Structure formats: C-alpha cells, structure tokens
Amino acid sequence: MVKRIVVGAHYGLRDWLVQRVTAVVLVVFTLVLVGAVLLQPTVDYAGWRTIWSSGIVRFAALLAMISLLLHAWIGVRDIFMDYVKPTGVRLTLQILVILALVLYGAWSVQILWRA
Secondary structure: OOOOOOOOOOOHHHHHHHHHHHHHHHHHHHHHHHHHHHHOOOOOHHHHHHHHOOHHHHHHHHHHHHHHHHHHHHHHHHHHHHHOOOHHHHHHHHHHHHHHHHHHHHHHHHHHOOO
C-alpha cells in the first residue's frame, strides 16, 4: 500500500484554473494595448492620453492588474509552500507579499482613475 504524504492546503484545480485564466487575461490585454498603440498616428503623450482616457481601457487595465496580482500571489505562495520549510519564515514572507500586492493594487487604482 502506498502511503501519501499530505502537505499544503490542496488548492489544486482552482488555483490551476486561476493561473490559466489570469494568464489569458494578461495576454489579451497586452495584445489589445499593443494594437491600440500601433493604431495611434503618433506615439507621444497626447496619443497615450487618448488611449488611457477611455473608461473601457481603464477598466480593462484594472482587470489586467487584478489578474496580475492574483497570478503573482498564487505563484509566490506555491514557491514559498514548496521551498520555505520553517512555518514562521514562510508565514512572514507570505504576509509581506500580501501587503506588497495590496499596496500595488491600491497604487494601480490610484494611477488608473486619477485623471
């Protein structure tokens, strides 16, 4: 009889799916943004302002940022769970990453919806 060693929180399929969906969202957003830049007659401040003045682009960028933050969290959490064995160190690192990602998310919202 094979005895399995149970470790981690068993996020499994849900995290795998989130990683794939967020990756697709990021790729689609990148392609749309590159297309929008290529369609601009001039790539200068006025062109960038035109692109980012649209509410749809801001919403898409916000969705992409949320996807990036989720994607990063799952990846970093899995790395910590696999390679950082002392529980206290792992918990401290995870808390620091969560705080950084929350701050990055808040900063992104501030930048996107400022003007």
